Amino acid sequence: MKTQGTPKPAEGSDFESLVVTIVQIHQQAHDFATKAVNVGLTLRNWFIGHRIVEFEQNGADRAAYGESLMDALSQRLAAHSLPRVTPRELRRYRQLYQVYPQIWQSVTPKSLEASGFTAMLPLAHLLPSPIRESVTPESQIAESATPQLIHCLSFTHLSELIQLPDDTQRRFYEIECIRGNWSVRELRRQIDSLYYQRSGLSKNKSKLSAATHAEAETLQPAQIIRDPYIFEFLGLRSRDVMAESDLEDALLDRLQDFLLEMGHGFCFEARQKRLLIGDEYFFVDLVFYHRVLKCHILVELKTTAFSHEHLGQLNTYVAYYKKHEMTPGDQPPVGILLCTRKNQALVEFALGDLSNKLFVSRYAVEMPKKAEMEDFLKQLGKEIGHEG
Numbered sequence: 527m528k529t530q531g532t533p534k535p536a537e538g539s540d541f542e543s544l545v546v547t548i549v550q551i552h553q554q555a556h557d558f559a560t561k562a563v564n565v566g567l568t569l570r571n572w573f574i575g576h577r578i579v580e581f582e583q584n585g586a587d588r589a590a591y592g593e594s595l596m597d598a599l600s601q602r603l604a605a606h607s608l609p610r611v612t613p614r615e616l617r618r619y620r621q622l623y624q625v626y627p628q629i630w631q632s633v634t635p636k637s638l639e640a641s642g643f644t645a646m647l648p649l650a651h652l653l654p655s656p657i658r659e660s661v662t663p664e665s666q667i668a669e670s671a672t673p674q675l676i677h678c679l680s681f682t683h684l685s686e687l688i689q690l691p692d693d694t695q696r697r698f699y700e701i702e703c704i705r706g707n708w709s710v711r712e713l714r715r716q717i718d719s720l721y722y723q724r725s726g727l728s729k730n731k732s733k734l735s736a737a738t739h740a741e742a743e744t745l746q747p748a749q750i751i752r753d754p755y756i757f758e759f760l761g762l763r764s765r766d767v768m769a770e771s772d773l774e775d776a777l778l779d780r781l782q783d784f785l786l787e788m789g790h791g792f793c794f795e796a797r798q799k800r801l802l803i804g805d806e807y808f809f810v811d812l813v814f815y816h817r818v819l820k821c822h823i824l825v826e827l828k829t830t831a832f833s834h835e836h837l838g839q840l841n842t843y844v845a846y847y848k849k850h851e852m853t854p855g856d857q858p859p860v861g862i863l864l865c866t867r868k869n870q871a872l873v874e875f876a877l878g879d880l881s882n883k884l885f886v887s888r889y890a891v892e893m894p895k896k897a898e899m900e901d902f903l904k905q906l907g908k909e910i911g912h913e914g
Contacts, residue, residue: 542770547784550659561677564676564680566759567680568622568680568681570759571618571619572622572626574619575620575624578595578623596617599613599616600612605625609759612696622685625687625688626688674704677706678833679703682710686710686713686714689805695722698725699717699721702738702739706738707743708742708744709745711743712744716742776856778812781827782794782797785814785825792816792823794814795814795815796813797812799813803842808839808843810824811825812827819857820855821857822856823859823860824840824859824861824862825861825864826840826843826861826863828866829867832869832872832873834872837863840861841861841882843861847859848882858882
């Protein structure tokens, strides 16, 4: 007999329901945290842009800085250890505010409370009332969708969109990106393929849209966390977020230790070295400086067979180092590409007349024991109902 006051078991309180519930709790909390980071980063950059514009328009000593404002501001902010405050980034934040002034609608106290972002409330009060009345007619086009805009699109998405010259074109990509949950890479690919222009020329726009979304790459949680803006915003290192797989990470550990143990002049310099080329970030797996050869050695590791695209990627990194990282007395950098398999004929043609010093080799990992693989295959066979 139950004592009075003892709660009744919840409906579906068996063990499996407990597991399902906890998984759901975790996923919902993860999704909220991801959204919170994205929204927080976008709002941070938008507010920075707003303050810069306000200073340029009304600052008491703005004339003293003039064209040098971004350089001076960048230096002072960097002294406070703020990430992403180069002059180029500060101009991007200013452009974000200028293109999307209506974002203020998403940072009112009421909307922040409704979204759960109460920690951002003090920022909302930084906005003077004139800002709330100065929304341009062009920006009113997207006013109703503004909350959805910053909750569904990351700052990296918006960085691509603010470069578009036309409001209608920008709105088109906003809608399509939100509809399809596109990754940043997919958004960039659609812009580069002139999807907007092709849609304008298409007689059946719905058919083109359906076909485009069917083939589009959607945004995955791992891609959000690996966004360079996000991990710098959170104070993470490149290595913390950029490893493509546990296998690759383990191999890089071994390779790094192996080259250092060899001696002969290998000096470790960086892992997952970030390069900014144009408006895109790239990462070199391992960077060494060889004190005998007097050159940088860039190592790229691929957990797949050789592809000519891999060589093009490495050649780009080597060319970048040759232009930006060489110092007086240095020899040209060397690139080493390691793959699981290589087609020697393809390697020879891919190298072609490239002037950079590139080397392609294959590596091997310890093969799994045959008996273990047989057991694993039997297990898989049972799972899919096939007894092999």
